[in-house]
Each structure stands twice: as C-alpha cells, then as structure tokens.
Amino acid sequence: MRTSLVAANWKMHGTQAFARQLLADLDKGLASSNCSAQVLICPPFPYLSLVGEAVGGNLALGAQNLSEHASGAYTGEVSAEMLLDCGARYVIVGHSERRSLYGESSQLVAEKYAAAKQSGLIPILCVGESLEQREAGKTLDVVAEQLAAVTELALANPWQDAVIAYEPVWAIGTGKTATPEQAQDVHRFIREQLGEAGAVTQILYGGSVKANNAVELFAQPDIDGALVGGASLKAEEFVSICCAANE
Numbered sequence: 001m002r003t004s005l006v007a008a009n010w011k012m013h014g015t016q017a018f019a020r021q022l023l024a025d026l027d028k029g030l031a032s033s034n035c036s037a038q039v040l041i042c043p044p045f046p047y048l049s050l051v052g053e054a055v056g057g058n059l060a061l062g063a064q065n066l067s068e069h070a071s072g073a074y075t076g077e078v079s080a081e082m083l084l085d086c087g088a089r090y091v092i093v094g095h096s097e098r099r100s101l102y103g104e105s106s107q108l109v110a111e112k113y114a115a116a117k118q119s120g121l122i123p124i125l126c127v128g129e130s131l132e133q134r135e136a137g138k139t140l141d142v143v144a145e146q147l148a149a150v151t152e153l154a155l156a157n158p159w160q161d162a163v164i165a166y167e168p169v170w171a172i173g174t175g176k177t178a179t180p181e182q183a184q185d186v187h188r189f190i191r192e193q194l195g196e197a198g199a200v201t202q203i204l205y206g207g208s209v210k211a212n213n214a215v216e217l218f219a220q221p222d223i224d225g226a227l228v229g230g231a232s233l234k235a236e237e238f239v240s241i242c243c244a245a246n247e
C-alpha cells in the first residue's frame with residue numbers, strides 16, 4: 001500500500017516574511033483539516049532552516065536541487081550533506097526548469113539522483129515530455145530515456161527510497177493539466193519501468209495541479225500524489241490539494 005504524498009515546490013518565490021506567513025497559514029489549515037497525506041515543503045535554499053523548524057508529523061522538508069558532488073570547490077553549489085544538516089529528507093532532481101534553463105542533462109540528473117540516494121536523502125526524480133515531443137508521439141520514449149539514465153548508473157536498488165514525479169513540461173505553470181487518463185497512462189508506464197520496486201514507489205503527478213482538478217487526478221490508480229508549483233504558494237488552495245489526496 002502506497003501512502004499519498006503532496007509536495008510543494010515554492011521555486012524562487014517570496015521573502016522570509018512571506019515564507020513565515022505561508023508556513024503559519026499552512027500549519028493552521030492542515031491542523032484544522034483531517035489530511036492524512038504526507039506533505040512536503042521544498043522552499044528556496046535560504047529558507048530551508050526556517051521551514052525545517054516547523055516540520056514534524058506529516059510535514060517534511062525538501063530541497064529543490066543539489067550538487068552531484070559531495071564537497072569541494074564548487075562555488076554556489078549545495079551538497080546533499082548540507083541539505084540533511086538543514087533537516088531536509090527529500091530533494092527534487094531533474095525538474096524541467098533545471099533541465100531546460102540550466103542545461104541539466106539526463107546524465108547529470110542521474111548523478112544528482114545518485115548523490116541524494118548515497119547520502120540518505122530521498123530523491124524526487126522529475127520526468128516528462130515537451131509539447132513537441134507529445135505531439136510527435138514520443139512521450140513514453142522521452143520518459144524511458146530519463147529513467148534509463150538512472151538505471152545506467154547501476155546503483156543497488158535504484159528505485160528503492162525514491163519518488164518519481166511525472167511532470168509534462170507543457171503543463172507546468174501553464175494552467176493546462178494532463179487529463180487524468182493521459183497522466184494515468186504515463187504513470188502506469190513508469191511503474192512498469194521500475195520493475196519490482198514499482199509496486200511501492202510513489203509516483204506523483206505535476207503540472208498545474210489545483211484544488212479543482214486534484215480529486216480526479218488522485219483517483220487514478222497509479223497517481224500517488226502531486227508535485228505542486230504555483231498553487232503551493234496559496235495556503236488554502238494547497239491544503240485543499242493535500243486533503244484531496246485522502247479521498
């Protein structure tokens with residue numbers, strides 16, 4: 001049995017005051033609801049410790065990125081160990097914004113994934129196709145290639161203690177959501193690709209998830225929760241998404 005996980009990706013939004021207020025509102029909203037889902041907050045690096053002070057119970061801390069290196073002369077980078085020090089349990093790797101804006105290849109993403117796993121962090125590996133790739137009928141090939149970069153590293157139990165997020169690039173921040181059927185088809189495919197571990201690995205959907213589409217997405221058998229960008233910056237909306245994961 002897989003539990004539901006709803007993860008907030010705050011990206012590069014807000015200030016310290018905004019983070020404090022959002023956290024307080026989330027805390028209140030989650031406490032007064034009956035949400036059983038695990039909830040994960042991935043704030044910008046400077047606010048990790050601030051959010052880290054509030055986590056516990058069903059609320060966990062994650063980061064949005066990490067270095068593939070353990071330590072050394074890598075100006076501006078943050079290691080897995082540092083994230084653990086701040087109280088993080090999860091880290092997002094291979095978000096499409098990292099792949100497209102910062103040129104992260106599937107191979108680099110796989111190295112970051114390995115660095116996270118080796119340190120004991122749970123990586124959330126983002127995979128997904130562009131609109132052009134979907135229209136060319138290449139969705140499953142693209143996702144398979146992104147997953148294969150990890151298997152090629154020949155890690156022991158590569159999919160154990162890991163989360164996958166299927167995030168069609170055309171649905172991120174655009175207001176366009178994959179239909180529940182489109183998402184389910186890719187989630188089922190991903191689960192098959194994971195082999196035995198697929199039965200227990202949480203596979204999240206991401207791409208314009210809102211309170212008004214979460215219930216039908218979460219009703220799909222292979223969708224175990226969501227990675228939420230824009231809607232995670234509004235406490236009430238995000239709490240509604242978390243609660244939809246109960247149903």
Ligand code: PEP
Pocket residue numbers: 009167171172173174175206207208209227228229230231
């Ligand atoms: C994301 O950034 O991972 C994401 C899914 O964003 P949004 O919910 O805004 O589409």
